[in-house]
Amino acid sequence: MWEQLSSTFSFSALWSPGIMVAAIVIAGFYLLLTGPWKNSFKDSAPIPLYKKILFLIGVFLFYLGLGGPLSLMGHLLLSIHMTEMALVYLVAPPLMIVGTPAWLLRPLLNIKVIRKIFKFFTFPIISLLLFNGLFSFYHIPEIFDYLMVHYTAHNFYKAALILTAFAMWWPLVCPIPEYDTLSGVKKLGYIFADGVLLTPACALIIFATTPLYATYTDPTIWANAMGYCVPTGTTVSPELFDQFKPLGIMEDQQLGGIIMKIIQELSYGTALGYIFFQWARREREKDAEELQSPEFRISEI
Template sequence: MEVILNQFDFTTKWNGGILLLVLFLINIYLFLLPKGKEDSIKKTILFISGLVGLFIALGTPVNILGRVTFSFHMIQLVMLLLVVPPLLIVGFKKGILEKIPSIAPVQKGLYWLTNPFISLFLFYGMFYLYHHPPIFDYVKVDYYLNYFYLFALFFAAILLWLPLLSKNALMAKAKQRYCLANIILIIPLFLIYLLSKESLYTVYTDIGMLTAALEYCIPDWDTLPKEFFAELLPFNPLNEQKIGGSILISGHAVVFGGVMIKNFRVKEN
């Protein structure tokens, strides 16, 4: 990985635009949003940690490595969809959240979108669609479309987490079933990656597609020889696919399994 990253300059590996966005959001959270009695230092730390996680997923070398290897693509998604959203939701200022549902159109929209069946269908429908090989290869070679889809998935992940983290959304047993559903729904994709006899995604095996995927990441990419891009494909794509699938299922099991255990302990107490 270090050899690969050494091929890129600093501005390619570290996205200044994402960093500025994160710093902007931190300043708004700390200095512009009103603070309530329940907005503790702990909540502030959680929210800022979520924003830092967002930067790590989208603005650090993790993003570049996700374009080169499938395993890092899954690491990026686990952070962006399973780690960052709950941190932001739990850490967000409660007073602001309480005012949002008072707006009638927003209340109706949130009520519909955060319905457990709708949120599950929306998130996993988008997730499976994104990883359908022709769509995945097409999205990955387009710099802006890839970011757009990632942010769309991130928004769907926020909706996915709201029924779990909102106090009045689901009862304890329903939350347990909801967590279990999240784990079960990802198993078919994991099995596809595990049992597949060949690489599903051309973008990780074809030098031409890899070049197109990295076009906007490298300022002087058109002056580089093909040998440069050939050096970025040292990994067995089929093995990477299995590793990526394992990271995906492990992330779901750890995160949603942890939530299930926490809810169970709260219920016992």
């Protein structure tokens, strides 16, 4: 299939140089801000290498899903599209949040207007409902097919999904102690609610008995949607439709829902592990502080 893609579509269509450059710039500024320029920030400190790696992986996954070959292939197969969405909204945001040090974010959040907006959209109930609501509406067939052939509307919707995805993940992996307001038990409940709210969209796709999306069944609509993946002025012929269908329409559709559900479970399961180890570390630190406190020493005497 790769040979067909590379012979049919240009380098620009496959690799989206503009988005590639944007990802490189973001990664470069991050490395500068957390490296040579970190002394410009109050209370800055070196961050562990693993956090830098997590952030850079998150940036790479954003590029892969929004501008790399995976983005192009997502217009060919629904299963690839769902993989792309899972990486962009369920995997990349928590990696980037965990990889961002608190001292880098505080100056931005100290701006009153930004702080108020930020607190509103990261309030747990609001962030849960906004992200999962937008995600579920996106997969309603009429909305999905409309967005796939309306470039501007699709970009605005994707931007809203990205922002709400970060807001949804923030209460779980918040790197700033004073903003980390949910207890361990509440975070467990938050993840459970997140999984419940995301399930209907996956179930709709997995258990549908007929093809849901005209984008993947109608050659004319498919060609129109593909037109936004190639350089301006390039047209895609509907006759190419059958060349990129290694799976049957129903098999591709069901596989897409299954992939989304599996990646969701893996990302939420990883979040559970992260929350547990963070909680255990805080408890150990608390116990150590109590052992060293004057009150404890007096009681021992």
